[in-house]
Amino acid sequence: MSETPAAAPRSRRWMLYAPLGLAAAGGAGFWAMLRGLQTGEYDPRGVPSALLGRAAPDFDLPELEGAGLPALSAADLRGPLPAPVLVNFWASWCVPCIVEHPQLMRLAREGVRILGINYKDRAADGAAFLQRHGNPFAKLGRDEPGRVAIDWGLYGVPETYLIDRQGLIRWRYAGPITPDTLDRDLRPLLRRYA
Amino acid sequence: MPSLSLQPPRCRFPKALRPLAGGVPGRAGPSPLHRAAIILAFLLVAAPALAAVGRPEDRLRDPALESRAQEIGRELRCMVCQNQSIEDSDADLARDLRRIVRERVAAGDDNAAVMRFIHDRYGDFVLLRPPFTPVTALLWAMPLIALGGGLAAILLRRRRPGASGIEPAPLTEAERRRLAELERGNGA
Structure with a gap:
């Protein structure tokens, strides 16, 4: 009986702390997740676009009657382009689109070319929306059936795509572009692909 | 931020469950009737999924x-x-x-x-x-x-004997004597 009773448990004392360590690590991970949710960096429902690195799908949309803007087709997104452009899907019935609109207006004033696609909307409502909140779009197509949107892999409005000068899709953002998103994500991207 | 819209997503959601799942206030657990109602609600919710x-x-x-x-x-x-x-x-x-x-x-x-x-x-x-x-x-x-x-x-765990980590303490002199007595059959 050389081994004292207390010796064995001491050698395995780490097992006592292992659950504590695991809980601490889990807690830290959870905290980081919640913080990401708060700042908008982490979106558990967010899905990467299947179109990244590809050219925009082919489409030819009619104009939105009453908006007084030229219609939009895929030809407007084919490279080479003088600068990156944004494609924004929106609708007058979409509340987050109202939240996002001032940011689009700001970008348009700064000279960023924004091409709009009005999604599943009544023409009169869409035109009235632009009248009321201002028009940031250089061109505007109307996708009333929502079929072009599906070719883009759209799953809600608003959604915004960045097309680089070669005409390739580089970024997709599902949800309203907030001032934070604008400064944190979009502006650096616009600079990178300028 | 997730993509939100005014247009309701119309995801199928077992609405019937919501008032039941919360339980009745002031009661410890679901009563048998309450439990039956929950099961029934589940069945009702599952039914349209088949169509x-x-x-x-x-x-x-x-x-x-x-x-x-x-x-x-x-x-x-x-x-x-x-x-x-x-x-x-x-x-x-x-x-x-x-x-x-x-x-x-x-x-x-x-x-x-x-x-x-x-x-x-x-x-x-x-x-x-x-x-x-x-x-x-x-x-x-x-x-x-x-x-x-x-x-x-x-x-x-299998490979190590005495995995519980606690060896029984050795018998004291008195215990050993008592054990020997018991083994001889004249205990009590």
Whole structure:
């Protein structure tokens, strides 16, 4: 009986702390997740676009009657382009689109070319929306059936795509572009692909 | 931030469960009647899942083609109601996708071609059964990893005798004498 009773448990004392360590690590991970949710960096429902690195799908949309803007087709997104452009899907019935609109207006004033696609909307409502909140779009197509949107892999409005000068899709953002998103994500991207 | 819209997503949600799941205030647990109600609610909620959601006029007239379309639709995730297939979801987008699936099936595409059409646009996430790729390898291997980890833990414990870590204390002189007495059979 050389081994004292207390010796064995001491050698395995780490097992006592292992659950504590695991809980601490889990807690830290959870905290980081919640913080990401708060700042908008982490979106558990967010899905990467299947179109990244590809050219925009082919489409030819009619104009939105009453908006007084030229219609939009895929030809407007084919490279080479003088600068990156944004494609924004929106609708007058979409509340987050109202939240996002001032940011689009700001970008348009700064000279960023924004091409709009009005999604599943009544023409009169869409035109009235632009009248009321201002028009940031250089061109505007109307996708009333929502079929072009599906070719883009759209799953809600608003959604915004960045097309680089070669005409390739580089970024997709599902949800309203907030001032934070604008400064944190979009502006650096616009600079990178300028 | 998730994509929100005023247009209701119309995800199928077991609304009937909500008042029941909360329990009755001031009571410790669900009463038998309450419990029966919950089970009934589950059954009622499950029932419509057996029927296709789509409007009758959207369905294909050829039952063979329609059943193929449903088979494909059940493999595709509704991107709005993310835990439902497009066959089960009432979301607008799911309805559009159901229509597209039926159009492609009616046009003579085989199942793989229709799936590819949707996969091209929405990526891996739209497939309810994700493909095996380097990115999803960990996902698919997880059951094996968990099983292997469990087995390893069991084997490690087996190999060490006295795994509880506590050796019984040696007998004292008095105990040893008492034991010897008992063994001789004149205890008590």
